[in-house]
Amino acid sequence: MQIRRLKLSGFKSFVEPAELRIEPGLTGVVGPNGCGKSNLLEAIRWVMGESSAKSMRGGGMEDVIFAGTTGRPPRDFAEVVLQGAAADGEELEVVRRIERGAGSAYRVNGRDVRAKDVALVFADAATGAHSPALVSQGRIAAVIAARPAERRQMLEEAAGIAGLHVRRKDAEQK
Ligand code: ATP
Numbered sequence: 200m201q202i203r204r205l206k207l208s209g210f211k212s213f214v215e216p217a218e219l220r221i222e223p224g225l226t227g228v229v230g231p232n233g234c235g236k237s238n239l240l241e242a243i244r245w246v247m248g249e250s251s252a253k254s255m256r257g258g259g260m261e262d263v264i265f266a267g268t269t270g271r272p273p274r275d276f277a278e279v280v281l282q283g284a285a286a287d288g289e290e291l292e293v294v295r296r297i298e299r300g301a302g303s304a305y306r307v308n309g310r311d312v313r314a315k316d317v318a319l320v321f322a323d324a325a326t327g328a329h330s331p332a333l334v335s336q337g338r339i340a341a342v343i344a345a346r347p348a349e350r351r352q353m354l355e356e357a358a359g360i361a362g363l364h365v366r367r368k369d370a371e372q373k
């Protein structure tokens with residue numbers, strides 16, 4: 200899929216509504232430590248259905264909601280909108296919103312859907328919250344420090360062939 204636009208509101212450090220256009224080609228995000236670069240990547244992962252608070256660097260799912268700072272009250276919801284083109288070229292808009300005490304809700308192209316449906320939208324190996332294309336800070340060091348077998352598994356995941364061993368074992372047993 201191709202991401203063209205990202206809108207954030209109340210998500211982590213993006214307290215005020217923010218909109219980012221992503222043009223074709225290479226996009227770089229620069230800024231001082233703590234300005235929210237990693238939060239942007241997490242917003243992409245979150246709107247694609249990330250269900251692990253730990254991989255969002257939080258203790259609970261509501262930790263993505265702006266928690267407040269001195270002089271700025273916390274928000275009671277966070278919302279991320281991802282607009283772009285799906286793998287088949289169709290226009291795609293995915294919205295995820297979380298409210299304190301009410302959990303997450305999703306919309307795909309204006310229709311209320313379940314988390315399961317969002318997972319289907321991003322079911323191809325190249326996208327989704329667990330796509331090997333999303334490399335978090337620290338993961339590069341993990342690749343370097345990994346034992347050869349682990350590193351091989353990471354590379355196979357990145358190449359999209361990780362499932363082949365299972366299928367080969369399956370075939371050998373038949
Ligand atoms: P670095 O260059 O060090 O990697 P970065 O640009 O990636 O920094 P992030 O990790 O994206 O920075 O942003 C961290 C900031 O986001 C911290 O200041 C943290 O307080 C803030 N932050 C994270 N979650 C929330 C939240 N729920 N509410 C308010 N602020 C938050």
Ligand code: MG
Pocket residue numbers: 236237238336
């Ligand atoms: Mg960072």
